[in-house]
Amino acid sequence: MAHCEQLPATVRTVDTVLARMRALDATLPARDGVAVFNRVYLTVTETVDRHIDGGRFPDARAAIALDVRFAERYLAAVDTVERGHRPPACWRPLFQFRRHPGVRPTQFALAGINAHIGHDLALAVVDTCRTLGCDPLELEDEFDRVGEVLVSLEERIRDELMPGPDLLQIADPLTHLLGSWSLERARDATWSAARALWALRRLPELAGEFTERLDAAVGFAGRMLLTPLPD
Template sequence: MAQCEQLTTTVDAVVLRMRALDATLPEHDGVAVFNRVYLAVTEAVDRHIDGGRFPDARAAITLDVRFAERYLAAVAADEERRPPACWRPLFQMRRHPGVRPLQFALAGINAHIGHDLALAVVDACRSLGCEPVDLEDEFDRVGDLLVSLEERIREDLMPGPDLLQIADPLTHLLGSWSLERARDATWSAARALWALRRLPDLAEEFTARLDAAVGFAGRMLLTPLPD
């Protein structure tokens, strides 16, 4: 097993950073909407870790922290107008009056799951000196938490009409994206990136294409809609 890197950041520390970010953002800002959702997810993961719900707590903490750091780094990069392509649509559209809160939340989830999570798995494997397969249980448990929260997010942020009214433009738009499909694709991407770790040029090209593809999906999710 490769030598492990020392992980000094805790889940509590990234929670505090997200809370501090929330305090600086206007309530209806698109990034603020996603930040509140992601904060709730991270707090839930923290409770599950503290409650012994993850068999390997160190692996769960490492994956969760590496995952959160990707989002926080994207926010910091936006201040210099250099965010990853997957996050660019949310940062560019964050104040658009024609975009609904649910669109902001799911566009952020799309960027974070579709791109950041794959890279976080690789980051965590390097930190722990393990293979992606060794983190599959932690990956699945975090994914299950996200899926369980997605329905609540849709219910809380969905303005009428009811979700079953499929003629509504928002319902139609959001029906084209699935968290479970995104999670499955991310696991495949993480394994591919790990397999390419000794081929840096190919790994960089793969990462750039993943970033662009996820950004394209995010732009679709943020299509402005009529009132």
């Protein structure tokens, strides 16, 4: 498989986005829904960074570009809210419900992952292709390896943030709510969305409409994931 061109110096490094996420972790209240997602995403980014340093990506430069472009989408949403503006629709439920006492930490974590994977990752693939002058198919290995990290983290999130099987009854609404969403399905849909957006890059009106509807659909799923539940 052909690989992308050299990463331009203007692209921010993984260390830069990690520093921003660590700063957020240090300042946000622990129970804040954005803080819950931020801790999860910080762990994901640190893991991807270690894998890049360990040579586990076939094209390290492409992996860095994708990782940074991906993180910038989330950080831009945070910046937008801090400036008093509305973030993309996919992120609005998390920011709106971030302090709701009826929403559990697992819900916050997965709603953030839903927004970031379902919407941001597709746009980050297109951003990276434009930055590096390559086609999405040339990023498929990097996309798949980042996805593997996310799937392993999702399993850990469910283990760490959900009660054990002895405590979580089958009748608990959380069991049914979270069972309706799958990271693997979301990742597969995102890859198709990224390829479609790339194919539409010379049709800006259609690309804009596609992006807007993707954003809205992911936001709707996020709102469902954040349904307040009884204790």
